[in-house]
Amino acid sequence: xxxxxxxGWVVVFSLLLMFxxxxxxxxxxxxxxxxxxxxxxxxxxxxxxxxxxxxxPELIYTMVNEIILPHLDFRAMSKLAxxxxxxxxxxxxxxxxxxxxxxxxxxxxxxxxxxxxxxKIEFLPYAPPEEGKITVTVxxxxxxxxxxxxxxxYRLRIKDNEWKVYDIQIDGISLVTNYRNSFASDIRKVGMDxxxxxxxxxxxxxxx
Numbered sequence: 001x002x003x004x005x006x007x008g009w010v011v012v013f014s015l016l017l018m019f020x021x022x023x024x025x026x027x028x029x030x031x032x033x034x035x036x037x038x039x040x041x042x043x044x045x046x047x048x049x050x051x052x053x054x055x056x057p058e059l060i061y062t063m064v065n066e067i068i069l070p071h072l073d074f075r076a077m078s079k080l081a082x083x084x085x086x087x088x089x090x091x092x093x094x095x096x097x098x099x100x101x102x103x104x105x106x107x108x109x110x111x112x113x114x115x116x117x118x119x120k121i122e123f124l125p126y127a128p129p130e131e132g133k134i135t136v137t138v139x140x141x142x143x144x145x146x147x148x149x150x151x152x153x154y155r156l157r158i159k160d161n162e163w164k165v166y167d168i169q170i171d172g173i174s175l176v177t178n179y180r181n182s183f184a185s186d187i188r189k190v191g192m193d194x195x196x197x198x199x200x201x202x203x204x205x206x207x208x
Contacts, residue, residue, distance in 0.1 A: 032126040076166040100199035107206040134158040
């Protein structure tokens with residue numbers, strides 16, 4: 001992923017927006033409406049609580065864990081991130097990886113939430129899923145003052161009769177599968193348990 005997307009507010013915002021969808025039943029509202037409504041709430045929260053988040057970053061972790069995480073399909077995200085290595089992992093390894101991967105994403109990007117500086121989000125025309133399809137993409141773009149607009153596509157699917165986000169693409173690059181090559185390389189070198197231990201170690205350092 002390009003450097004500006006690895007460390008900039010764009011990834012942070014997209015993760016927060018993706019995580020914080022207060023998802024209603026799939027039949028109650030379309031996924032585009034859910035993202036539009038939530039984006040307003042997220043942006044307002046960032047603006048209204050900037051000073052508090054700057055003073056105590058742990059408040060962001062608390063918000064993420066209590067409000068955001070229940071609405072993500074982290075198992076599907078983990079499968080995408082591992083690719084074929086998911087199928088060769090045993091059940092215990094799969095669960096440990098899901099936990100470690102979730103913590104890594106939250107810890108890595110939450111610390112940068114306060115870098116948001118009032119950029120605007122534009123929602124592009126929405127194409128509802130065809131009858132019988134359980135996946136859909138909602139397209140948006142970030143309007144920058146100094147630079148081209150950055151497209152962000154949210155990929156959702158129905159799970160347990162709810163729309164849940166399982167991936168986003170930023171400027172054409174999947175946030176989830178972007179990790180696949182590095183994870184595969186680690187697995188070749190140290191095995192699945194070694195990769196999980198590496199992620200756990202990184203998470204401990206990030207939280208200290």
